[in-house]
Amino acid sequence: MAKSLSFSTKKKNSNVIDAHIHLDDERFDDNRGELIAQARAAGITQFIVPAVTFSGFEKLKDLSKQYDCIKPSYGLHPYFITQHTQQDIDLLDNWLAQNTSCAVGECGLDFFLKDLNKDTQHYYFEAQIALAKKHDLPLILHARGAVDAVFTALKQANYFNAMIHSYNGSIQQTKVLLDKGIKFSFGGTIYHPKAHKLHKLVQYIPLDAIMFETDAPDQNLYPNFKEINTPLNLIKIIEHYSQLKQTDFDDSSNNALQVTRKFFKIPVHDS
Numbered sequence: 001m002a003k004s005l006s007f008s009t010k011k012k013n014s015n016v017i018d019a020h021i022h023l024d025d026e027r028f029d030d031n032r033g034e035l036i037a038q039a040r041a042a043g044i045t046q047f048i049v050p051a052v053t054f055s056g057f058e059k060l061k062d063l064s065k066q067y068d069c070i071k072p073s074y075g076l077h078p079y080f081i082t083q084h085t086q087q088d089i090d091l092l093d094n095w096l097a098q099n100t101s102c103a104v105g106e107c108g109l110d111f112f113l114k115d116l117n118k119d120t121q122h123y124y125f126e127a128q129i130a131l132a133k134k135h136d137l138p139l140i141l142h143a144r145g146a147v148d149a150v151f152t153a154l155k156q157a158n159y160f161n162a163m164i165h166s167y168n169g170s171i172q173q174t175k176v177l178l179d180k181g182i183k184f185s186f187g188g189t190i191y192h193p194k195a196h197k198l199h200k201l202v203q204y205i206p207l208d209a210i211m212f213e214t215d216a217p218d219q220n221l222y223p224n225f226k227e228i229n230t231p232l233n234l235i236k237i238i239e240h241y242s243q244l245k246q247t248d249f250d251d252s253s254n255n256a257l258q259v260t261r262k263f264f265k266i267p268v269h270d271s
């Protein structure tokens with residue numbers, strides 16, 4: 001019996017944190033506890049869970065009380081700009097003063113979806129950079145088709161304590177961001193066999209600037225795009241990353257664990 005529980009790869013010694021997962025999403029309402037238990041059994045000890053709208057803050061806070069392994073971050077996602085109000089910035093400010101948050105976000109800019117007003121996106125993003133600065137918290141950034149614009153906003157605020165999730169930029173952009181100490185997280189997109197540009201980027205970025213994420217329930221692994229993504233895929237993502245980077249699983253996961261703990265200030269004993 002004990003034998004069937006052991007892993008076939010070297011991953012048994014490694015713990016890892018899912019650096020970006022929407023575990024509060026309603027698609028997990030029916031099996032959240034089960035998934036968390038399975039993920040923890042596979043060595044995924046904690047989950048950085050970024051909010052997307054103010055209306056979701058209370059649920060996320062409740063879940064973080066119910067499950068110690070859920071580390072909440074509060075913020076206003078650019079996808080949902082039509083749901084945010086200017087008052088939400090003040091509400092977020094008060095919320096950050098009264099509740100534990102490991103970061104500010106998910107926030108940022110999305111120039112991929114054309115119907116999201118750019119000025120409105122900038123308003124909420126820049127206000128949240130100011131809040132991160134005020135509360136001395138790192139930023140969880142969404143930068144789809146908008147890496148340059150996101151960096152310009154950070155530069156204007158002179159605040160670079162940030163990680164870009166599901167990162168996909170050019171080598172040139174990445175050099176500039178690395179210089180400022182910005183971190184990157186990689187998820188299911190690296191799994192696509194045709195993502196050649198991204199694979200080069202994975203090889204380029206040093207291990208000490210990398211975290212891993214699933215972004216579940218979205219961004220399932222190739223070719224299962226229609227199915228719901230789960231935290232369990234984090235192991236596959238790290239395995240695939242390790243192949244691309246030509247390093248072993250334990251090296252990748254241990255490095256990412258240190259980077260993620262340090263960035264979000266998660267104590268070592270808390271796992």
Ligand SMILES: [Zn+2]
Pocket residue numbers: 020022050106215
């Ligand atoms: Zn996300």
